[in-house]
Amino acid sequence: MVKNNKLFCVITMLICSCIIFTGCWNYREVEQLAIASGVAVDEKSDGITHLTIEVVNIGRDGKATYEPKYIESDGYTFFEAARKAVTKEGKKIYWSHAKVVIISEEIARKDIAKYLDFLFRDAETREDIWLLISKEKTAGEILQSKGMLKPIVSFQIDDAMRSQKSITRFPFIQLYEFFDRLFYKQVAPILPTINLVEQHGEKSTHVGGTAIFKGEKLIGFLNEEDTKSMLWLRDEVKGGLIILKNAAGTDDNVTLEIYKSKSKITPIVQEGVLKMKVEVDVDVSVGEIMGTSDFISSPGRQKLKAFAEKRVEEDINTMYTLVRDNYNADVFGFGRNIEMKMPDVWKQIKDDWDNFYAELELELNVKVNIRGSATTRVPLKAGK
Amino acid sequence: MEKNESTKSDLIELKTMFSNDETVTFREFCCKKEPSICFCITFVNGMIDKNSIHSQIIKPIIEAELDDTLDINQLLNLISKEIVSAASVQQSSGLDNIIPFLLTGNTILFVREFNKVIIIDTSDWDKRAITEPESERTVTGPREGFTENIGTNVMLIRRKFKTRNLKLEFKDIGSETKTKICICYIEGIVNKKILQELNRRIEKIDIDGILDAQYLQELIKDSPMSPFKTIGYTERPDVVAGKLLEGRIAIVCEGTPVAITVPFTFVEYFNVNEDYYSNFYYATINRIIRWVGFFLASSVPAIYLALVTFHQEMLPTQLLLSISASRQNVPFPTIVEAILMLFVFELLRETSVRMPTVIGQTISIVGALVIGQAAVEAELVSAPMIIVAALTGITSFVVPKMQGELIIIRLVFLMSAAYIGLYGYLFSVIGMFIHLASLRSFGIPYMLDIGTFKPSDAKDIMVRAPWQEMKTRPKLVVQKNRNRVGRETKEGDNGEK
CATH class of the missing domain: 3.30.300.210 (Nutrient germinant receptor protein C, domain 3)
Known part of the structure; x- marks a missing residue:
């Protein structure tokens, strides 16, 4: 009987601690989130990280409308820049639905790992994001181009990546795969590259080609x-x-x-x-x-x-x-x-x-x- | 010839007892040939058939050739055997024995001043015709349902069994109402232990009145505080017959158009008589639909809430965007919205049940148009929440017997999801199953055979096997004589080898 009581106490305590100490704490209303669809990372001359975050701006005027909105934000770290964006947007940026991360060539040539640490560490960001290397001057201008079929550029890039199967002109690599290769010294990681092409007088995105890394440094393109x-x-x-x-x-x-x-x-x-x-x-x-x-x-x-x-x-x-x-x-x-x-x-x-x-x-x-x-x-x- | 003052005083006592009750009628008359022999009949107006009193009792006695020299027993025998032509006649004495008969529509015949009376069954009162049960409709299958009259109900059951093994035991319960109940079972199939336990619990009942079978259900139920039923009920004699063949016991209660059945297991919520009257593939699909309906009715609000307020990453991007769009400008948090909409639904349901049918349509118009359309347009509620509430409402009717339980389950699930998301929801689901698994109905585990993979046990759980394969009765419920088929050849075989 005594033994049973002890067992009962232990189980009760375990259940209580399971309920109280774990789980998903924050109750947050869905309309209070600024849903980020993609982010472009550049570096300013003085080593400051410059983020261009594409946020889906949801309007409801009889019918729901989805427009891209761009928040530019600076910080000494990626995280700081991401948090500072809240002050401009007013709502908390929600990263779980971000589809693409575009890294400028400049950063990639120096050290790409530094800038990816946040994405690797944070609980909210997914590891099946597309990581792309910009071949334009800045990564930000790619996000701010005009989507041909979808108004939100990141979603269009996401679609393009998924149709890779019938194109076979760029490697199909998601963030976790890149991390995986990065950890492994003898393997050279690769990433797809993205650039802008002109169509009907408007700039739109084009994914194709490969960026070759040696360790965390970009060394060339295919x-x-x-x-x-x-x-x-x-x-x-x-x-x-x-x-x-x-x-x-x-x-x-x-x-x-x-x-x-x-x-x-x-x-x-x-x-x-x-x-x-x-x-x-x-x-x-x-x-x-x-x-x-x-x-x-x-x-x-x-x-x-x-x-x-x-x-x-x-x-x-x-x-x-x-x-x-x-x-x-x-x-x-x-x-x-x-x-x-x-x-x-x-x-x-x-x-x-x-x-x-x-x-x-x-x-x-x-x-x-x-x-x-x-x-x-x-x-x-x-x-x- | 012995004369006894007691009958005279019995009659006088009866008259004084019912002096304020004008429905109790006394009628005195004498025999034509022998005016010295006086009779008095008493009956309750409205519960008897006047024609039969006239033609079966008064007329034959007045015209009879009686002899004053006969002694009391001879006289009574003569009257009951040769003169009164009613179908059911018996002799009795003592006021305590007589009054219950008087009050159930019998006519009491007092002869002279003797202490013995003749009780003649002349009962006949207005009763509802046998109609199709409202709460358990079927497309195919028999259409007759129980009525408020216990005689009719027992007759409906008896008609299905042309065997001496069907036993019908009558009992009176309730110190004031003396409600008649009838325990029905099939001897040779029924589990004697369950029968004993049932009788023990019925003996223990101490209440002034039983007005509905629900009283009885609550008084003899296991785990009285559990929201789940551990006793089944049905309005249909064919369902009762089916349960009796499965070795269960049915109790019919005077004044209630339902019969209750014990023991009751969780799967019986989902098994409908129509399953057995239609093709087994179709029946199996319908059963699965009912289980899915149970899941949806209990969990949709909780899962929606958890996904929208805790786990936005689990939603497809496009869905998240459209939910977010419809939530723009909505003033209440999602949890308040959910409780509000579920409450409104229950409100509409309760109103439309209580409301006279003539104005019932108003409810659906007000409910559908005002709540549905206008509330969304006024941005008081978001459109997905309307869908969630509607889906929950509709699916809760798939398992109609579980509606009350579902309201509680749904609310518990919803609150725990609002507290810690899907994690909380799963905790309450686990909690519910622990509770269900701990329940018993008359010694039978409530979750009997749910989750079994043994074909002989699973044949009537999620699937409805063809009749050729339903060779045994449910285990534990039936201990002896488990074989449904080949009984003649295996007489005495207890089926449990």
């Missing part, structure tokens, strides 16, 4: 074509197009649409030399033939296949040499691959990975399977 080749080595191609200019010695340009792509990456030791063996297996269909050449019959298809394989292989090799020789950055995560598959080898080369990587050869094998030709078998041409 253009959109090279980005696609790079994604192949990371097994992140899920869709998109392969453009074949003057396909197989003809004058015709051909577009292949990617259905499915699988890259098998394995480290191998060949005659005492460590190599990365990459087998790319792509399922495509002929999406477009700009001309009358025969790429549908069996020999024609073989020709097209061989040409496409060669083209993809060349693209990847060119990009690989460029990244390896110019930046010496392991953006492909080869180091981790070796660690997982050959832990013993990795232990030996871990400390000297940069030098190893500088001479790491690729054994590339691309296989393009043409699965169909969309809805027709014949090229479009005038009858004879």
Whole structure:
């Protein structure tokens, strides 16, 4: 009985402490929140952080309206600047629905980690935010451009990022993934870049290309074509197009649409030399033939296949040499691959990975399977 | 021939006893052939059929050829066996025995000054016809419902069972009302322990009057303070018949058009007789809808409140924006808004129940238009809260027997969600389940078989299995004779091997 009483007391105390000492404390009314949709981070000349926060301004005049509103705020730290924004907005900025963080190139070249600490530490910010590097002069002007389809620029960028699957022109990386890579010394983090393009006399955003980091410092960019080749080595191609200019010695340009792509990456030791063996297996269909050449019959298809394989292989090799020789950055995560598959080898080369990587050869094998030709078998041409 | 003064004085005493009650009528008459034998009948006006008194009692006796030399017993036997032509006749003596019969519509025949009387059943009074039960409608299935007359109700049950195993035990409860109740069960199926326990609890009842079965329910219920029912009720004889076959016991109460059934388990809230009258796929879908309805009716306001005031990050961005837009300019905090709207709904519900049907329409117009439309336009309440209140209101009718319970659950959930968000909501959900699991109805666990994966136990919980598969009666409720099918071949098999 005594034992039971003791148990009862302990359980009661545990339950009470569960109720009293944990949980989500603040009751806050939803209309009292200024919902931030995105933020751009710049640095002023004297080391002061300059934030441009895009807030959704909700109006209700018969019908609900959502307009972007920009709050600019300075502070010695990110947090200070974020808090100071309250004085301008009047409501507390609510970060949980922020979709994008745009970092200026200037900051990224110095030290990006410094500015991300708040996002990493704070409970309200999410870790599935898109982190983008601005290629414009300031990051703020990107947020303040005009959204083409949605009035709120951050939401438009969010949509663009989500449609990456059928574009394959920038890496699909969320904040937590970037943090993950940042922690890992031997991997070079990458981020997508964003810039402004002019359309109908208005500036609008465009996401494409890659920013390459070495540690927390930005060291260079990849253009959109090279980005696609790079994604192949990371097994992140899920869709998109392969453009074949003057396909197989003809004058015709051909577009292949990617259905499915699988890259098998394995480290191998060949005659005492460590190599990365990459087998790319792509399922495509002929999406477009700009001309009358025969790429549908069996020999024609073989020709097209061989040409496409060669083209993809060349693209990847060119990009690989460029990244390896110019930046010496392991953006492909080869180091981790070796660690997982050959832990013993990795232990030996871990400390000297940069030098190893500088001479790491690729054994590339691309296989393009043409699965169909969309809805027709014949090229479009005038009858004879 | 023995003559006894006591009957004379019984009659006189009866007359003085009812001297202020003009409904009690006394009529004296004699036999034509033998005027020395005098009779007096007494009955309560309005509870008897005058025609049958005339044709079955007075006329035959007046015209009878009686003999003055007969002794009292012979005379009474002669009258009850050969002269009075009513269906139910018995002899009795003593005022205490006679009065209850008199007051239930029997006619009492006094013969001369003898101490014995003849009680003749002539009862007949106006009663409501058997109609379709209002609170438990079905699309298919029988349409008859209980009435206020216990005789009719017992008859409705009896008609379903052509077996000698159906037992009907009558009892009188209430020191003033002497309300008649009838305990119905099927011998051979019923769990004797539950029957004993029921009888014990009924014996213990000490109250002046039972006007409705609800009195009885509360007096014999387990955990009397719990908001949940541990005793079922129904207006339908077919439901009672079904419960009797499951080994439960039904109690019919005079003056109440419902029968109560014990033991009652939590799933019975969700099982409706129509489930058994329609296709089992359809019935299963309907049951799942009822469970979902229970979840919605109890939890929607609490979850909405928690999401909007604590966990804004859990809402999709677009939803958050539109909720925020509709909350602009609303003067009250969300919790006040929620309590207000739920209160308004309950108010409308109660009003429309109490209000005469003729002006009932006004309520729906005022309720729907004024509260719904105008309040949103005047920015007193936000539109999502109207949706939440409406959804809660509608879904609470999916489980009509649980409405009272749902109001309490909903409020508790809402308050704890207002205190610490979803965390608090989950705490009260856990609390509710602990409470439910601790309840018992006549020794049967309240949550019997909820959450079981054993097909033979789960056959009538969330799903309604086809009849071929319903081979056993619910466990624990029935201890012996659990098999529904093949009883003849397995006579004496207790089904529990």
